[in-house]
Amino acid sequence: MKMKLFLPDDYTVRRDNPLYGDVPGELVYQPDVYRLALYLAQRAGLRHVVDIGCGSAGKLLAFRGHCAVIGIDSEFGIDMARKTMPEGRWIVHDLEQPLPPLGDDVLRDAVVICSDVIEHLPQPAHLAGQLADLARRAPYVLVSTPDRDRARGWLDRGPPANPAHALEWNASEFVRFLREAGFGDVPFHGHTINTDHHRAKSTLIALAGIHVSPRPCPPCKLAAVMHGFNEVDILPEVLDHLAAQGVEVHYFDNWSTDGSWELAQERLHRGQIAHCARFPEAPTDQYEWHAQLSHTTSYAQTLDATWVMHHDADEIRTSPWPGVSLRDAVAFIDALGYNAIDFTVLDFRFVDGRAQITAHYERDLNHFEFGRRPGHFRQIKCWRNDAPAELADSGGHDVQLPGRKVYPVKFLLKHYPLRNEEQALRKIHHHRLPRFTTEQQKYQWHHQYDAYKTVERVTGWKYKDLLPWHAVHFNTEYLVERISGIGLD
Template sequence: MARQHLSQFLGPVSKHLNSIRTAAQVISRNQGLKLLLNSGLTSRTQVHPDVYPFAAYLGQLFGCTHVITIGSPTARDLIQLYPQFEITGIVPATDLDLYRRRYGFANWLGADFNASFRILPDENILRRAIVVCANVIEQLASPASLLENLKLWLDVAPICILTSADRSLDKGREGQAAHPGRWNPAELERLLRAEGFNLEFIGLTASDNVSYEKRTILALVKNSAAIKPPAVKTPSDFRVVAFMAAYNEEDIIVQSIRKWTEQGVHVHVLENWSTDSTYNLAKQLEGQLPVTVERFPKEGPSRYFEWGAMLERIEQLSREIESDWFVRRGADEVLLPPWPGMSYRDGLYFVDRAGFNCVDHTVINFQPVDDGFEAGMDHEAYFNYFDFGKLPSYFRQRKAWKNYGQKISMAASGGHDLPFEGQRVYPYKFLLKHYPVRSQGHGEKKVFHERKARWNPAERARGWHRQYDSVRKGHRFLRPALEQRLFVEDDFNRTYLMERLSGIGVLR
């Protein structure tokens, strides 16, 4: 019965965490099974279904041990947090006895949010806590007291998730009228900045688990003393080296290399004995730009694409080349930090200053809608329609790491992870824009002749190179624009804030 409730009600987090392990953790503690079953007895309609999974995701990566919730979390919300975190909940005073009776594993405090109140948790808790204030602020006659408390807590706590219905929200639980939104995202941003909050991101998240319409504002506010991206100046001697694997990419190789070098990144190309002009085009840039090119394998073309051996070569190069950070990317990928207008190199320096040493990425795939792309064009500018990458491998794209001279191992994961001792993954994912196919003819040539025909059977047996298994002869590589999403950077950053920062919400 518990398993049935788990699969039905864990919701979006089940796509990102091991559900069986989560169930075992919940059941292992007193009242855990009761919480699990209560989550199945609550309404099927869940408000802001991704917020508490997002809190668990960020809490883990920020190294938090506690979560402080403000508002009225449901059992389905709390099951995302317990028992991984110690929970302190601040609920309406009229509901205090109910919460203490129903969820005795947490520390519950009551407050009249519409009155002047002051609650100051222990600093040792705050220092290790993520704060979640979900859909409370818009219900208050005046948010002043709530904001004062949050401001005090964020002098110590690392991060706060704040949500509010926006002014277009017109339905709530069970289709009944909800508290109307008082702000749109721009207005809430102005309010938070005027109150002195260190606002890092603001956008939208799903309002319920029925329509998943984006009508709830999501704001991420960080510690008051935490450095802000614009304030960080990357020193000229901060060196980043990008390892770029390339095979038959003559139509984009020059643009792809320049997109790195224009950001001050050195590019080392591992050219896999292309049968087109990729190698010659890359070599021509060697004397003009910070680019080095090697052919791999050194001995000459191999019968199969030896991806594992190439990853081992990159591991070897990372021990030989002097650099502060390394990044591995394909020639058909464009990588961006989560802060608009910032270069990837500057983003890595900011991550470094924040005390982290590894970066993960969210993947979006751009597919052609026509056959108009020509060699030498800017592929990032030409292709405007995308969808989120949904293959299992896309949810672990740890491709950038700080160089301590440490040994890394990418080959074990097929290049999707690079575990090393002391790894601290930055909580917010960077963006990976992927341009694997540029026309119908290119797709047919690449998939059937340059990929499937060259896969290494031993690597296939390990579960690698599965991305084109469903593609058969006659496949239509052109996708109508109506079947994809138009990429406009500002709209994307706002509408898909949670998806791009964590991957939560992608699989729906």
């Protein structure tokens, strides 16, 4: 049965395109595809990278010293690859024929790349089906191709302007084609930059593989340990979200004066949180973040939870898969053998001139910026609770535990620290800055609000300085950034 290509009925496929030679030049094409592949390999501790259509192999030089390189391409491409990396394993092959056997010992320990290759084939279905088979055997498989709509315009019906291309898809067509080829729901798909110079989001990218395709797994108990101080306006929303995500909450109130403590006690009595207590034993005029973090890890050791998450009172956490709860996502990651989880930070902001938002923050605060402070790029705050963990020395950003193996795909941390003018002014000038002084001097922490020390009013952000939030758009347009942080540096 012939596989559908999902191209428009009036699309013209080029049947006589010449063999393309990936000769090195000034531009690096699909740079973040290869950066992502290396990131996945390093975090997962994989020993092989398999590049199908490797060309001259210049982008594989970054893997030197990290992975054994296997490249598959035409004789012309392999001749260049051998000169670029003599130590690689190079296989001459016609990509319209069945791929050479690689062996499960290689594939189970490999990231597979097929970057901007499939559009060169007048009959791409066979290669796509083989890539789908590899995605059922290898942890990670990356496939990329140009987006016809973004590269050529919505009315383009082929043949492609690039004479070496036989055909090009748009985003919807390509995902449907991959699904038809056997990739299933294609867990991650979106756009990435085309070259290191142009940086236009005109390249489609899909990530599949056995480590990114969630399946039902034996349940794990996931507990959130939360320290909070005067966050009563957002605390109900956070607690409701965690309950809906299947997360057991252990709340420690740092002597709030705004009703947070009373709210937490009420939730405890209603059975909506598992534990509620005050910490430290008496009120203090300092924030004592180091002590709170040390308490989090020591308390975690008393729990029967399989996994523990260090969680702030002004955060909404989600798994990287829409519709998959935190509890189910963690169970899947646990079954894969990873024992720690990283997060990508989005700081949501209130906008200057807009009516003040005082509730329903996740719904109504819909402009954000990626967290770009140094601590934001490492947010490893969820871990398997089978050995003592250390969290305090990193300021809560980077949990340390024996034999740590961080799941490469980052979860999402939606942060709502400053929610309207009144709340922001009160939090910065009354609840934070006066209480930060000791740890600022001792640890060089808590400098995020230094710019507000001399201001009497905290104004909102400008629309032009923020990104609009739309979940579907975010998941596809910022795919590489959200799952890895690549492109945010």
